[in-house]
Amino acid sequence: MRRPIVGIISNAYLINDQYPAHANGQMNTDAVATVSDCLPLTFPADPAVSPLEELLDTFDGFLLTGGRPNVHPEEYGEEPTEAHGAFDRNRDRVALPLTRACIERGQPILGICRGFQEMAVAMGSTLHPEIRDLPGRMNHRMPPDGTLEEKFALRHEVRFTSGGPFARMMGAEVVMTNTLHGQGIKQAGPRVIVDGWAPDETPEAIHFDGAQGFALAVQWHPEANAAQDPVSRPLFEAFGEACRAWRAGKRPASLAAE
Numbered sequence: 001m002r003r004p005i006v007g008i009i010s011n012a013y014l015i016n017d018q019y020p021a022h023a024n025g026q027m028n029t030d031a032v033a034t035v036s037d038c039l040p041l042t043f044p045a046d047p048a049v050s051p052l053e054e055l056l057d058t059f060d061g062f063l064l065t066g067g068r069p070n071v072h073p074e075e076y077g078e079e080p081t082e083a084h085g086a087f088d089r090n091r092d093r094v095a096l097p098l099t100r101a102c103i104e105r106g107q108p109i110l111g112i113c114r115g116f117q118e119m120a121v122a123m124g125s126t127l128h129p130e131i132r133d134l135p136g137r138m139n140h141r142m143p144p145d146g147t148l149e150e151k152f153a154l155r156h157e158v159r160f161t162s163g164g165p166f167a168r169m170m171g172a173e174v175v176m177t178n179t180l181h182g183q184g185i186k187q188a189g190p191r192v193i194v195d196g197w198a199p200d201e202t203p204e205a206i207h208f209d210g211a212q213g214f215a216l217a218v219q220w221h222p223e224a225n226a227a228q229d230p231v232s233r234p235l236f237e238a239f240g241e242a243c244r245a246w247r248a249g250k251r252p253a254s255l256a257a258e
């Protein structure tokens, strides 16, 4: 049986400041290929060329990657301010409906950083545009002038719920992660279960009440050093197993009965 195919959502770029492109980081494709053991294919984050039903029919699972632009606040009922920074409305219009469809169908989906925020908002959460401005919060942003190693260095602990899905997956209740984000969950949606927190109580890991399939999201970047990092590896391995099951036609019991 061929390997499962994982759709990796793109970000929008201008090559040479003039040539529009869809792309994603090589760390993401490498993690999906070598740790999840799936075929990574990037798809354009544009509903005009990536219709939801075709995405769902084409891919066995989805990776919503990080991205510098922020989810537009109108997706969670708020007005944009200067603090919200740049947006990518096309990606919002693909990622949020895709999240809801995957959670309903039990089709595997993994969210990273912006992808974590997209999945949280898709399921009713609100975001704060700059968490480091909140009392008692750390600066979760990457060092802007750092090297790649410095940007993706492990910077803070994440504490998981004892006995929760992340603690069981990682074999630990406290782990170290990197951090490259300015925004964060302000109010979790009704089905969003926060399962991991930074030391300043910033939500760092979520799953979804009633989700029948693999639907997990993390605020940090597990794709960095995914093959060696003891936190990243089990996450991408579990994602790959879920995609293999989907590829083999296995469906959550509640869905199989339909």
Ligand SMILES: N[C@@H](CCC(=O)NCCCC(=O)O)C(=O)O
Residues within 6 Å of the ligand: 065, 066, 067, 068, 069, 070, 112, 113, 114, 115, 117, 180, 181, 182, 183, 184
């Ligand atoms: N824009 C959101 C999400 C941050 C995120 O995905 N960071 C990784 C981006 C890496 C890069 O392309 O610079 C936020 O700021 O919280």
